[in-house]
Amino acid sequence: MTATFFDRLGERIRERDSVLCVGLDPDPSRLPDHLRDRDLPRWAFNRRIIDATHEHAAAYKPNAAFYEDDDGWRALTETIAYAHGKGVPVVLDAKRADIGNTARQYAGLVGDRAHAADAITVNPYMGRDSLEPFLSREGAGVFVLCRTSNPGGSDLQDLELASGEAVYERVAALADLWNGNGNVGLVVGATAPEELEELREQVPDLPFLVPGVGSQGGDAEAAVEFGLAEGVGLVNSSRGIIFAAEGGPNEDEGFEKAAGEAAKRLKKRLNRYR
Ligand SMILES: O=C(O)c1cc(=O)[nH]c(=O)n1[C@@H]1O[C@H](COP(=O)(O)O)[C@@H](O)[C@H]1O
DSSP: OOSSHHHHHHHHHHHHTOOEEEEEOOOGGGSOGGGTTSSSHHHHHHHHHHHHHGGGOSEEEEBGGGGOSTTHHHHHHHHHHHHHHTTOOBEEEEEEOOSHHHHHHHGGGBSSSTTOBSEEEEOGGGOHHHHHHHHTOTTSEEEEEEEOSSTTHHHHHTOBOTTSOBHHHHHHHHHHHTOTTSOEEEEEOTTOHHHHHHHHHHOTTOOEEEOOSSTTOOOHHHHHHHHOBTTBOEEEESHHHHTTTTTSTTTTTTHHHHHHHHHHHHHHHHHHTO
């Protein structure tokens, strides 16, 4: 195993010729009917999605929100183990951070523990010490929320500081300082293409995780053009891939085929801009 998460991700990107991150957000209300009576319906769904998409995926990104209940963590750990079995790194989208004592507990979500993820998304709001337990896990990737894709992303992140820089620019500068182990990246939404371009110039060495392509209508070209650092970075789509069959003739039985085709299509589209 190579040293950093980004080394491993870079290898995967080259090997699969893909920067596509497939988001595993299995909203229980949208699962196909025939999987609903399974022991762990979300796991049954994810397993089929992974079978159909892994050839095209540089990484998977389960969002913790879809697993935070009694059966959820079992579904999540099965999913992580299965993705690893296919050789695909997993970014746990948990957006965590807390005072050190608590963050140390969260940090077990990534790293060497069996079924832990390879990288995690974190929230910079509480500052460096709240992220230290993640940053100090040298082999784990840490994606710091910088300029998010949601409409309210500008409410705080675009505010201008006394120094003249925007809050998101300060976050990027801090993340660059926190990158002593070469394991830090930024989350920057594809719905903010100007900020993507500007941030790429500001922190040329940090890989970005770029969500917001697909269901949120973000700019796929800007995501690729500015999201990659030395060819390494991820462009995520979740609902646009895993629920690609919805509304079509094979909504129920053919959902994994539709997901596989959607993943292949988006991979190819992203590759046109690399
Ligand atoms: O951290 C994230 O991944 C994230 C940051 C952000 O700014 N916007 C954003 O959409 N995300 C996540 O990326 C995924 C996007 O899902 P889709 O809109 O279905 O592709 C969800 O899991 C979001 O929580």
